[in-house]
Amino acid sequence: MRRKIALLLCLVMLTGLFAGCTGTDTKTQGSSDDITIKFLHKWPNQKDNDYFVSAIAKFEEANPGVKVSMDSAGDEAMKDKIRVVMGTTEQPDVFFSWSGEFAKNFIREGNVLDLTPYLEADPEWRDSIMMAGLEPFMEDGKYYGIPYRINGKFFVYNKKIFEENNLSEPKTWSEFLSVLETIKGTGVAPIGLGNIYPWAACHYITGLNQKCVPEDVRHDDYIRETGEYTDPGYIKALEHFKELNDKGYFQEGVNSTEHNMALEMFYGEKVAMVYVELEEFGDFDEKFEGEWGFFPMPAIEDGAGNQNFLTGAPDGFMVSSRSANPDEAVAFLKFLTTLENSSEMVQTLGWPSPVEGAVNSENSPASLVAGLEAVSKAEGMALWLDTDIDIRISDVYLPALQELLNNDKTPEQIMKEVQEISERIKAE
Amino acid sequence: MKLYGNKKTALLFIAPALLFVLLFIYYPIVQNFFMSLYRWKAFGEDRIWVGLQYYRRIAQDPVFYTALTNNFLYALISIVFQVGFGLVIAAILEETFFRRFQGFFRTVFFMPSVISITVVGLLFQLIYHPSIGLLNNFLKAIGLENLTRAWLGESGSAMYAIIASSQWQYIGYIMLLFLVAIQKIPKELYESAEMDGAGAFQRFIHITVPQVKETIIMNSIITVIGGFKVFDEVYVMTAGGPGRSTEVLATFLYRSGFRNDEMGMASAIASIIFVITFVLTLVQLYINRKIAEE
Amino acid sequence: MSKARRWNLSRALVMLALIIYAILIIYPLLWMLLSGFKDNQGLFLDTWALPKTWIWQNYVDAWNQGIGRYFVNSVIVTVSSVILTLIVSSCAAFALARFEFRGQNILLILIIGGLMLSPQVSLVSLFKFLQKLGIYNTYLALIIPYVAYRIPFTTFLIRSYMLSLPREVEDSAYIDGCTSLQVFAKIIMPMSKPILATGALLAAMSCWNEFMFALVFIESDKYKTIPVGLMNLRGSLSTDWTILMAGLTLSVLPMIIIFLVFQKQLVRGITSGGVKG
Numbered sequence: 001m002r003r004k005i006a007l008l009l010c011l012v013m014l015t016g017l018f019a020g021c022t023g024t025d026t027k028t029q030g031s032s033d034d035i036t037i038k039f040l041h042k043w044p045n046q047k048d049n050d051y052f053v054s055a056i057a058k059f060e061e062a063n064p065g066v067k068v069s070m071d072s073a074g075d076e077a078m079k080d081k082i083r084v085v086m087g088t089t090e091q092p093d094v095f096f097s098w099s100g101e102f103a104k105n106f107i108r109e110g111n112v113l114d115l116t117p118y119l120e121a122d123p124e125w126r127d128s129i130m131m132a133g134l135e136p137f138m139e140d141g142k143y144y145g146i147p148y149r150i151n152g153k154f155f156v157y158n159k160k161i162f163e164e165n166n167l168s169e170p171k172t173w174s175e176f177l178s179v180l181e182t183i184k185g186t187g188v189a190p191i192g193l194g195n196i197y198p199w200a201a202c203h204y205i206t207g208l209n210q211k212c213v214p215e216d217v218r219h220d221d222y223i224r225e226t227g228e229y230t231d232p233g234y235i236k237a238l239e240h241f242k243e244l245n246d247k248g249y250f251q252e253g254v255n256s257t258e259h260n261m262a263l264e265m266f267y268g269e270k271v272a273m274v275y276v277e278l279e280e281f282g283d284f285d286e287k288f289e290g291e292w293g294f295f296p297m298p299a300i301e302d303g304a305g306n307q308n309f310l311t312g313a314p315d316g317f318m319v320s321s322r323s324a325n326p327d328e329a330v331a332f333l334k335f336l337t338t339l340e341n342s343s344e345m346v347q348t349l350g351w352p353s354p355v356e357g358a359v360n361s362e363n364s365p366a367s368l369v370a371g372l373e374a375v376s377k378a379e380g381m382a383l384w385l386d387t388d389i390d391i392r393i394s395d396v397y398l399p400a401l402q403e404l405l406n407n408d409k410t411p412e413q414i415m416k417e418v419q420e421i422s423e424r425i426k427a428e
Numbered sequence: 429m430k431l432y433g434n435k436k437t438a439l440l441f442i443a444p445a446l447l448f449v450l451l452f453i454y455y456p457i458v459q460n461f462f463m464s465l466y467r468w469k470a471f472g473e474d475r476i477w478v479g480l481q482y483y484r485r486i487a488q489d490p491v492f493y494t495a496l497t498n499n500f501l502y503a504l505i506s507i508v509f510q511v512g513f514g515l516v517i518a519a520i521l522e523e524t525f526f527r528r529f530q531g532f533f534r535t536v537f538f539m540p541s542v543i544s545i546t547v548v549g550l551l552f553q554l555i556y557h558p559s560i561g562l563l564n565n566f567l568k569a570i571g572l573e574n575l576t577r578a579w580l581g582e583s584g585s586a587m588y589a590i591i592a593s594s595q596w597q598y599i600g601y602i603m604l605l606f607l608v609a610i611q612k613i614p615k616e617l618y619e620s621a622e623m624d625g626a627g628a629f630q631r632f633i634h635i636t637v638p639q640v641k642e643t644i645i646m647n648s649i650i651t652v653i654g655g656f657k658v659f660d661e662v663y664v665m666t667a668g669g670p671g672r673s674t675e676v677l678a679t680f681l682y683r684s685g686f687r688n689d690e691m692g693m694a695s696a697i698a699s700i701i702f703v704i705t706f707v708l709t710l711v712q713l714y715i716n717r718k719i720a721e722e
Numbered sequence: 723m724s725k726a727r728r729w730n731l732s733r734a735l736v737m738l739a740l741i742i743y744a745i746l747i748i749y750p751l752l753w754m755l756l757s758g759f760k761d762n763q764g765l766f767l768d769t770w771a772l773p774k775t776w777i778w779q780n781y782v783d784a785w786n787q788g789i790g791r792y793f794v795n796s797v798i799v800t801v802s803s804v805i806l807t808l809i810v811s812s813c814a815a816f817a818l819a820r821f822e823f824r825g826q827n828i829l830l831i832l833i834i835g836g837l838m839l840s841p842q843v844s845l846v847s848l849f850k851f852l853q854k855l856g857i858y859n860t861y862l863a864l865i866i867p868y869v870a871y872r873i874p875f876t877t878f879l880i881r882s883y884m885l886s887l888p889r890e891v892e893d894s895a896y897i898d899g900c901t902s903l904q905v906f907a908k909i910i911m912p913m914s915k916p917i918l919a920t921g922a923l924l925a926a927m928s929c930w931n932e933f934m935f936a937l938v939f940i941e942s943d944k945y946k947t948i949p950v951g952l953m954n955l956r957g958s959l960s961t962d963w964t965i966l967m968a969g970l971t972l973s974v975l976p977m978i979i980i981f982l983v984f985q986k987q988l989v990r991g992i993t994s995g996g997v998k999g
Binding site for chain 2: 817
């Protein structure tokens with residue numbers, strides 16, 4: 001018994017020793033008059049986090065007296081809980097936000113600093129950022145956020161499979177369907193979809209809604225106070241998506257597959273296509289070099305929406321309205337988005353930057369440059385549905401997409417539920 | 429005895445524990461009920477009195493009934509497998525013949541219950557995966573290809589798949605509780621039964637089961653209460669999906685509060701969980717006392 | 723006697739069933755361990771095979787990509803919670819086992835009654851309360867609730883053990899002039915070592931594995947414990963599954979080792995409690 005206790009103690013001490021070694025993290029220690037800016041981002045994994053650590057070191061060097069204390073929360077945690085931090089004294093000065101309703105929720109509650117004066121004082125800074133990136137962070141003509149990445153959604157396909165079957169990149173939905181039918185005939189599943197978390201299906205519906213519903217109607221519907229969701233286009237969008245599933249164009253078991261598993265199937269040539277974001281292009285270059293191409297969601301011939309939009313959105317940072325040091329916080333944001341630092345970010349992380357010229361043929365593979373070009377050429381962006389509508393509506397909408405794929409619900413039933421929840425929220 | 433006569437000293441010894449329990453167990457539970465009567469958000473200070481509105485909404489919400497049904501299902505299946513199989517396995521391992529292997533099997537069967545549910549959940553997510561998972565690959569290997577399916581992806585099977593992983597984890601736990609109970613049965617009972625020519629099965633039915641009746645009841649109640657507390661495995665494996673088919677009360681609570689930011693609603697669901705688990709615990713205590721009186 | 727030990731058909735069949743069940747338990751765990759050595763292609767396409775090359779790097783990567791940090795957090799939270807739980811609970815147990823005063827029963831019921839309340843119920847209000855106290859999103863946000871929810875059971879466990887201890891030594895110590903505090907520290911505590919070990923093990927296991935509080939009360943990655951950290955590690959985009967498998971393996975190892983070493987103490991604790999999880 002005694003020996004076992006001794007053993008346990010040793011174990012504890014050993015791990016304590018570990019704690020001593022690895023426990024020294026990025027805590028910044030400075031003199032007491034230093035200004036400290038709290039910075040919250042959403043990329044806790046080592047590689048991404050390291051980039052920010054080095055960027056902060058450079059910023060602190062250039063701005064003596066200002067310290068940045070950094071924190072990170074993962075993707076799902078961010079969606080669930082960043083709202084929660086806002087209520088505490090721990091509220092960060094600079095924090096990550098998606099564009100669209102997710103950001104607007106903070107803006108409405110008065111939690112976000114209006115950045116317009118800063119941007120107007122420095123027009124050079126403002127003009128260096130793509131409008132497609134800035135616009136989704138605007139409310140009532142004011143700027144509330146600085147985009148850090150700008151993302152587009154594309155179908156990435158296996159070139160070999162396309163060539164073997166004499167297929168070309170489809171421009172219209174009916175061409176798309178015939179491509180899929182041909183691939184299915186060869187025994188390979190045409191599209192890999194990982195919908196265990198329904199944001200994956202939601203990205204399809206994001207684009208399909210935009211293409212099927214008139215622009216002004218959709219715009220009003222996505223706003224909490226005016227949402228109705230009665231346009232027949234919404235049902236059509238769901239029907240198009242359902243058709244892909246009913247005809248067997250997705251692999252088996254979409255609702256229990258993770259997105260990254262779908263990617264693995266693509267690399268393993270078990271599926272011919274995946275629907276992915278621009279920021280993932282780097283992985284394809286690494287693992288599937290030269291053997292892949294991409295195209296945006298094809299136009300829907302009789303769709304009531306603008307067919308030249310692209311699905312995608314910027315995400316970026318906002319400054320807290322309660323920040324004690326707004327000038328320093330904005331200075332930090334400006335530092336992150338200089339052309340020089342953005343180029344370095346692109347080089348290190350491969351993320352599409354909305355800063356003009358940051359993504360170029362010198363620091364990025366051709367695919368990323370071409371992808372970003374497609375983004376900047378698009379007539380507008382269809383923002384991610386789940387962060388563009390009220391969270392309580394997306395909480396009904398998204399799980400229903402899984403049920404659509406399981407044939408447990410019809411498009412009509414889903415839209416009826418969406419209408420009901422939207423009515424209830426309006427009444428509050 | 430003067431050594432233990434000073435009440436103040438006694439209270440001093442108890443104070444820290446009491447403080448912890450009162451502040452962090454009892455106070456939040458009382459507070460929770462009041463919080464369910466307001467509409468309030470995680471951030472922002474204002475709250476609006478809504479009375480019992482959230483309870484009314486829950487009563488009309490089909491998701492609530494899905495969740496309740498799933499909790500029941502969880503409890504019911506757990507009784508059959510954990511209590512039923514747990515008892516049978518314990519009885520087998522206590523048989524004279526198998527006792528020499530008991531150490532090994534007890535260790536192996538109990539092992540999963542020391543592992544965190546997150547790990548078990550992530551592991552089973554991979555085991556259930558339609559194309560690369562162990563389960564479907566196994567079914568294909570033994571020629572039962574037509575049984576393969578997307579276990580966690582279909583509303584029909586997802587809940588059962590989650591429950592199954594929980595059985596995998598906890599049968600050994602309940603088995604252990606039975607082992608101890610069976611060891612307390614007087615050996616003479618078995619010996620005289622054997623003299624009368626009773627087989628192993630008959631001894632199980634006529635001696636083991638009646639002798640551990642109390643443990644069976646206790647374990648059943650523990651299992652049922654456990655069934656109403658389920659959160660981790662569902663959150664990790666399906667997060668309530670596909671659709672809402674695997675929602676349980678605790679995930680329903682989490683989703684309402686920490687995703688939809690309707691904290692009042694979440695508090696109301698918490699109050700309902702409280703009532704259910706509290707009543708079940710009272711039943712447990714009542715039976716406990718009855719047994720003690722006998 | 724020899725008849726009872728001889729093999730026959732039905733015994734062989736039962737044995738077979740037991741072995742199959744044991745394989746059902748062991749194989750998935752083994753699969754997790756081995757997959758940690760594969761690459762993604764190997765995991766997805768050759769599910770059953772042994773790793774072609776043993777990639778130890780996965781375990782290193784898993785450790786460096788977060789498991790190391792989460793591991794350290796879990797150790798900090800678990801060790802502090804266990805120590806605090808033991809101190810607070812043994813004090814209360816001592817008072818409740820030895821002292822006699824009015825109101826004793828009520829206090830006993832109050833403390834042990836905490837067992838009847840499930841943590842889910844207080845999730846929301848505790849979350850708000852911790853915010854108000856200003857300890858939300860710190861180690862304390864986990865340690866304090868863990869201690870609170872461990873006290874009822876641990877007190878119950880230690881108290882029943884103390885009740886069974888003989889009182890002669892204490893009496894003679896009293897005659898020698900010891901105070902109750904001295905008796906507690908010098909006599910009762912040393913004698914209670916076995917049950918303290920049991921209580922510590924059970925508390926450690928529940929703190930190490932706790933998920934829901936850790937999910938809600940901790941915001942930032944640098945304080946996350948292993949169960950929630952693993953969810954983070956999985957991420958929603960390009961994750962390396964075999965590294966995750968390695969991470970899963972690393973995170974269960976301490977508990978499996980503790981279980982194998984201290985099996986006897988654990989079993990005693992569990993069977994005296996009547997509480998699950």
